[in-house]
Amino acid sequence: MAHQSDLIEQDILAYLKSQEEKSLLRFITCGSVDDGKSTLIGRLLWDSKMVFEDQLASLEADSKKVGTQGGAIDYALLLDGLQAEREQGITIDVAYRYFSTDRRKFIVADTPGHEQYTRNMVTGASTAQVAVILVDARKGLLTQTRRHSYLVSLVGIQHIVLAVNKMDLIDFDQQQFEAIRRDYEQFAASLGFGDITAIPLSALGGDNMIEPSANTPWYTGPTLMNYLETVQIEGENREKPFRMPVQWVNRPHLDFRGFCGTIASGVIHPGDELLVASSGRTSRVARIVTMNGDLPEAVAGQSVTLTLEDEIDISRGDMLSIPDTPPIHARHPEAHLVWMHDEPLQPGQIYLVKTASAVTPGRVTTVQYAVDVNTLEQKKTTTLGLNEIGVVRLELDRPISFDPYRLNRHTGSFILIDRFTNATVAAGMIISAAPLEPQNAPLVGFNANSFDVDGEPSRRINLSDASFNGTVSVVDLAGEAGTIGLDVSAGFLDYLGKGNRVLFRLRNVGQLSAVAVMAYEHTLSFEFDRTAEGVSILVFKRDTRFGSRVPDDDGTGI
Amino acid sequence: MSLNLTHLQQLEAESINIIREVVAEFGNPVMLYSIGKDSAVMLHLARKAFYPAPPPFPLMHVDTTWKFREMIQFRDRMAAECGLDLIVHVNEEGVRQKISPFTHGSSLYTDIMKTEGLKQALDRYKFDAAFGGARRDEEKSRAKERIFSFRSANHRWDPKLQRPELWNLYNTRIKPGESIRVFPISNWTELDVWQYIHLENIPIVPLYYAAVRPVVERDGMLIMVDDDRMELKPGETVQYKSVRFRTLGCYPLTAAVESTATTLPEIIQEMLLTRTSERQGRMIDHDSAGSMEKKKQEGYF
Numbered sequence: 001m002a003h004q005s006d007l008i009e010q011d012i013l014a015y016l017k018s019q020e021e022k023s024l025l026r027f028i029t030c031g032s033v034d035d036g037k038s039t040l041i042g043r044l045l046w047d048s049k050m051v052f053e054d055q056l057a058s059l060e061a062d063s064k065k066v067g068t069q070g071g072a073i074d075y076a077l078l079l080d081g082l083q084a085e086r087e088q089g090i091t092i093d094v095a096y097r098y099f100s101t102d103r104r105k106f107i108v109a110d111t112p113g114h115e116q117y118t119r120n121m122v123t124g125a126s127t128a129q130v131a132v133i134l135v136d137a138r139k140g141l142l143t144q145t146r147r148h149s150y151l152v153s154l155v156g157i158q159h160i161v162l163a164v165n166k167m168d169l170i171d172f173d174q175q176q177f178e179a180i181r182r183d184y185e186q187f188a189a190s191l192g193f194g195d196i197t198a199i200p201l202s203a204l205g206g207d208n209m210i211e212p213s214a215n216t217p218w219y220t221g222p223t224l225m226n227y228l229e230t231v232q233i234e235g236e237n238r239e240k241p242f243r244m245p246v247q248w249v250n251r252p253h254l255d256f257r258g259f260c261g262t263i264a265s266g267v268i269h270p271g272d273e274l275l276v277a278s279s280g281r282t283s284r285v286a287r288i289v290t291m292n293g294d295l296p297e298a299v300a301g302q303s304v305t306l307t308l309e310d311e312i313d314i315s316r317g318d319m320l321s322i323p324d325t326p327p328i329h330a331r332h333p334e335a336h337l338v339w340m341h342d343e344p345l346q347p348g349q350i351y352l353v354k355t356a357s358a359v360t361p362g363r364v365t366t367v368q369y370a371v372d373v374n375t376l377e378q379k380k381t382t383t384l385g386l387n388e389i390g391v392v393r394l395e396l397d398r399p400i401s402f403d404p405y406r407l408n409r410h411t412g413s414f415i416l417i418d419r420f421t422n423a424t425v426a427a428g429m430i431i432s433a434a435p436l437e438p439q440n441a442p443l444v445g446f447n448a449n450s451f452d453v454d455g456e457p458s459r460r461i462n463l464s465d466a467s468f469n470g471t472v473s474v475v476d477l478a479g480e481a482g483t484i485g486l487d488v489s490a491g492f493l494d495y496l497g498k499g500n501r502v503l504f505r506l507r508n509v510g511q512l513s514a515v516a517v518m519a520y521e522h523t524l525s526f527e528f529d530r531t532a533e534g535v536s537i538l539v540f541k542r543d544t545r546f547g548s549r550v551p552d553d554d555g556t557g558i
Numbered sequence: 559m560s561l562n563l564t565h566l567q568q569l570e571a572e573s574i575n576i577i578r579e580v581v582a583e584f585g586n587p588v589m590l591y592s593i594g595k596d597s598a599v600m601l602h603l604a605r606k607a608f609y610p611a612p613p614p615f616p617l618m619h620v621d622t623t624w625k626f627r628e629m630i631q632f633r634d635r636m637a638a639e640c641g642l643d644l645i646v647h648v649n650e651e652g653v654r655q656k657i658s659p660f661t662h663g664s665s666l667y668t669d670i671m672k673t674e675g676l677k678q679a680l681d682r683y684k685f686d687a688a689f690g691g692a693r694r695d696e697e698k699s700r701a702k703e704r705i706f707s708f709r710s711a712n713h714r715w716d717p718k719l720q721r722p723e724l725w726n727l728y729n730t731r732i733k734p735g736e737s738i739r740v741f742p743i744s745n746w747t748e749l750d751v752w753q754y755i756h757l758e759n760i761p762i763v764p765l766y767y768a769a770v771r772p773v774v775e776r777d778g779m780l781i782m783v784d785d786d787r788m789e790l791k792p793g794e795t796v797q798y799k800s801v802r803f804r805t806l807g808c809y810p811l812t813a814a815v816e817s818t819a820t821t822l823p824e825i826i827q828e829m830l831l832t833r834t835s836e837r838q839g840r841m842i843d844h845d846s847a848g849s850m851e852k853k854k855q856e857g858y859f
Contacts, residue, residue, distance in 0.1 A: 012827040016756060024565035093720065095701040096694050098747045105565040107745055119722055126724040234562040248578045252611035260607070262575045262726070291609040301563050303574035305609070316582055340722050354727050413725045422731035424721045 022100070023234060028109040028124045028157070030148035031134030036165045039074075040134065040203035041097055041108055044225065047210045048099045094124045103229045118151060118373065118387035119340040122427055125155040126413070129233045132161040132224070137170045137200070140180050141187065147373045149188055154336060154389070154429065156409050158194035159231050163224065168202040172215040190376075199224055237300035241325035242266030242274075243403070243411050245357035246318045250305055258289055258305040259314055264356060264410035265300045266322065274306075275323040276314055277401040282323055283310040317358035319401035319411065327401040327411060330433040331529065336405075337364070337392045339384040341418070341425040345392075347383060350501075351425065352417040355400055356410050361419070362396035384426075393434045397501070397538055398527055405429035460485040468495040468502070476505045478533055484511050486518045493522055493541075501540040509535055566754050573600075573742040574607040575726055576705060577689070580740050581607075581614055583730040584687040587740075588645070590676075591617040591637075593629045594806040595762050596691035598636075599751050600743055602760045604689075605640060616643035618688075620679055622671035623648060624659060624808035626784050632763045647679035659810040660789065667811075677713045680737060687730075687738045695747045705744045711735035752826045766825060768802040768817040779813035804829070 031037035109124030207213035250258035405412030637644035801814035
């Protein structure tokens with residue numbers, strides 16, 4: 001490792017000082033098995049002097065044993081981490097590699113290019129700011145180039161390098177390079193990238209990797225390393241409205257109540273007014289507390305502890321924002337969903353929805369359409385299988401605070417977790433709140449009888465068991481104007497006892513007492529939401545098995 | 559316009575986010591404290607995450623009984639200074655069988671005193687999440703491990719059954735008996751760790767600094783004679799050399815390097831100018847290719 005080796009040798013303190021201002025760039029490389037992707041990253045590690053002597057010794061030994069370069073150094077072997085994969089000669093998962101120059105530290109997500117591994121690419125791209133998309137100069141754009149580009153745009157990466165690799169195999173031909181560049185720019189116009197930089201490369205030979213290549217005198221753009229060191233990504237989240245999901249409430253003693261979280265976007269100062277989206281309450285920042293002393297300002301990306309001037313109720317799962325541009329607070333987001341599990345999506349089934357601010361049970365009510373990642377065409381479907389992508393509508397048990405993903409990657413993303421296997425089954429990117437419309441849950445039939453006796457409800461509603469099926473049923477009483485009473489059946493209680501829930505839609509809050517009385521009499525629990533039409537109440541049986549360990553809330557709301 | 563966050567500020571923020579998430583989502587977390595520089599950074603980050611409160615979990619050290627004596631002194635001092643409970647676990651069965659790295663080889667010894675010891679301790683205290691100070695740049699199999707790394711009820715890691723990890727949304731769900739190993743400094747490199755120690759003035763074990771120490775040359779490595787359990791082989795002599803350690807573990811398995819670096823900047827200078835990676839000082843990697851991956855599958859950190 002020898003950046004500025006003279007300075008390191010002569011004045012280490014000056015060197016350390018100079019390194020303190022280094023920034024961090026996360027990027028992803030996308031390409032197929034034989035595009036030379038691992039070779040490209042191996043080469044970056046190699047040329048930035050991040051390969052150590054003993055690693056070199058094992059690289060030499062491995063190159064002879066399992067290398068694909070006829071005994072010469074196979075840079076790709078620096079990347080292939082797991083032994084099983086090494087034997088197969090392919091990379092099968094996401095691996096993270098690190099190197100640094102004097103300007104930046106880099107984190108590279110290396111992901112495979114096989115069709116069945118959309119999952120891995122989306123995973124690697126989720127934290128990346130730049131994507132390096134490899135194409136083989138001999139082949140030009142392939143289906144997979146389009147696929148990778150679509151996925152990268154879906155995940156919100158703005159800065160694209162089109163790495164036209166293996167230029168040595170087409171004699172560094174400018175015309176062919178320009179043709180590939182034009183093709184790509186034409187194709188990518190609809191994907192909405194911020195910028196695209198095409199670079200003619202030979203990863204194996206090192207051309208335009210670090211130093212400008214003598215083989216491409218016609219190319220005047222940056223080398224790959226030069227681009228990575230200088231692409232402007234800093235401060236992109238800082239100009240957006242302030243958002244901080246509350247991760248933890250720190251209460252060491254009665255006189256201190258700090259709200260801990262990582263600032264998703266914006267800037268905050270003591271004295272700034274904050275809004276809690278779920279309650280609509282506001283307060284002002286009193287202090288920004290850190291172990292190194294209070295801060296006069298905190299910015300997107302920092303993990304901080306805020307104290308407020310007023311005692312308002314805030315807990316994990318709440319989102320703090322500036323009052324004039326609050327996040328959306330709703331129960332029905334519409335989102336892109338990337339399905340990541342062998343078991344396909346079950347619309348209607350309850351999953352756990354984990355966002356930056358909360359974990360909430362919820363379900364997919366409808367799949368609007370699926371997207372063919374190769375042609376970008378929309379197709380009608382009712383479910384999503386492994387590596388399929390679609391636009392879906394969700395119904396959450398309670399409203400959450402979020403932003404559209406294209407406006408904020410941190411507050412617009414979520415994962416879906418299977419409640420029974422605990423597998424992460426999907427990644428989601430919120431498009432917006434879904435338009436309000438009747439959801440597709442089966443409407444429960446009920447027998448209603450009118451009573452006109454004084455003191456009795458004007459309507460008694462009998463919740464018979466025959467119509468309850470699926471995991472959530474809806475009892476829509478929004479048409480009932482007067483007071484109501486509810487009669488339950490054994491089947492109804494049994495249905496709730498199995499962990500299913502029933503959503504009651506009521507016209508006004510006065511009707512709540514009927515549900516509360518029912519819940520009291522049968523030891524049920526409910527959650528209350530105000531809606532555009534009236535109120536909705538989700539009734540369920542609390543699961544006591546989980547309750548014993550974490551008495552208040554296990555974060556799932558169940 | 560505000561200053562941009564440096565790479566260390568960004569790494570720090572990510573680590574603090576991870577540590578807080580564990581405390582918010584798990585019932586019984588523990589921080590595995592190995593006393594080395596990575597643990598020192600991890601502990602420091604935990605203190606920052608919960609300041610002004612102390613971190614709301616204990617430290618645990620799986621003691622193989624073969625650690626350097628200075629490490630043990632340092633461990634006890636740090637736990638007291640930070641106001642944290644310290645759990646020290648020793649595999650008593652291994653002690654009864656007199657398992658020694660000198661006589662049983664590094665592989666069996668590591669398996670019994672470290673891997674087995676760790677599993678025993680996790681089972682005994684029923685921890686559902688355990689922080690570890692591993693970094694992805696240390697070793698190839700670690701480059702692919704998740705930050706929240708799922709372990710089955712018998713502590714096994716299955717590289718093919720890892721949960722996808724997107725954004726900073728970590729899946730913390732487990733069933734009874736299962737656990738998660740959490741690596742808050744996954745994305746730090748050796749240089750990041752040293753720079754951060756320098757910048758934040760974090761205390762580290764004095765063994766990292768050069769001093770004249772008794773060493774024996776064995777299999778091309780300098781092994782420090784830390785107590786009288788180390789028997790000399792024919793032809794070996796104890797020499798006094800100015801040495802330091804780039805990595806700390808069990809003294810019979812941890813090689814010293816000759817050095818005159820007595821300050822932190824000098825250590826960093828030396829590290830930058832030498833081109834030998836960190837784990838070379840640890841013999842565990844030398845056993846066989848992919849040895850770390852195998853050990854991890856069996857439950858080693």
